[in-house]
Amino acid sequence: MNDQQTLPLYTELHEGVLTIVLNRPRVLNAMTLEMFSLLKDAISFAATKEEVRVVIFRGAGGNFCSGADLSVLSMLSESDQAHQALTIINDFLLQLHHMPKPVIAVVEGAAVGAGLNLALHADFVLAAKEAVLQEPFVHIGLTTDFGGTYLLPRLVGMAQAKRLALLGEKISGSEAEKIGLIYKAVDAAALEQEANQLAKVLLRMPRLAWETTKMGLTACLELNMEEALAWEKQQQPKLIAHPEFQTVIRQRLKKE
Numbered sequence: 001m002n003d004q005q006t007l008p009l010y011t012e013l014h015e016g017v018l019t020i021v022l023n024r025p026r027v028l029n030a031m032t033l034e035m036f037s038l039l040k041d042a043i044s045f046a047a048t049k050e051e052v053r054v055v056i057f058r059g060a061g062g063n064f065c066s067g068a069d070l071s072v073l074s075m076l077s078e079s080d081q082a083h084q085a086l087t088i089i090n091d092f093l094l095q096l097h098h099m100p101k102p103v104i105a106v107v108e109g110a111a112v113g114a115g116l117n118l119a120l121h122a123d124f125v126l127a128a129k130e131a132v133l134q135e136p137f138v139h140i141g142l143t144t145d146f147g148g149t150y151l152l153p154r155l156v157g158m159a160q161a162k163r164l165a166l167l168g169e170k171i172s173g174s175e176a177e178k179i180g181l182i183y184k185a186v187d188a189a190a191l192e193q194e195a196n197q198l199a200k201v202l203l204r205m206p207r208l209a210w211e212t213t214k215m216g217l218t219a220c221l222e223l224n225m226e227e228a229l230a231w232e233k234q235q236q237p238k239l240i241a242h243p244e245f246q247t248v249i250r251q252r253l254k255k256e
Helices: 033-048 070-075 079-097 114-120 148-166 173-178 188-204 207-220 225-240 243-255
Strands: 009-014 017-022 054-059 103-107 110-112 124-128 132-134 170-172 184-186
Touching: 009 033, 017 033, 033 070, 033 079, 054 114, 054 188, 070 079, 103 114, 103 188, 110 114, 114 124, 114 148, 124 173, 124 188, 170 173, 173 184, 184 188, 207 225, 207 243, 225 243
Parallel strands: 017 054, 054 103, 103 124, 110 132, 124 184
Antiparallel strands: 009 017, 132 170
16 A cells, blocks of 8 residues: 555545545544645645646545544634634635646545534535435534535535434435435446546636636625626626636637
């Protein structure tokens, strides 16, 4: 085994795709404070390095992630430690939220609590049909966190968000696709192939146009229609003038 793969989190870069692996399979990849710092470093690397075009999150050992480790939860009971821990966690989440490049989460087995919400921060969540997804916070006397209160209503609407967050129901990957929580659910045996195919599609996309569009979709969640149209008016002329767009148009004209 590669020495790196004995770490609680490791990365692999191959042909433009940076894979980030949560690697504590014996505890279903529960995330420690150290892992949050490593996640922040990995996303910072991915965002700034030209050779990284696509990011994939996955878990080791047949599960995605069971949420925050008990060591993190115990820290949150002490105010000073809670401030330190939540600052690290929130810095990572904001960095991931504004990540310009494509992010895919590949979910098999369990994706629970903060583990599920980590996946939902991705642009595309691919899950095994039989994967188990849950927001269990209310069952243990806590509120949904890790950005879940922001993400859930925007992804599935308030009625389904309340079902997930206030009832804490377990749902399958298939059900998650049905209600619009994730991009796609596939047979577990096809998950790897589907993830690789999606990464290849994203690698072929015009980079600046893709990143600008993602930025717009993220920003427009907080904008009204007038502000959204103003944002589009500002961005589109810059993209039209960019060589990327001009190259695509020339190629299409040649085919006609």
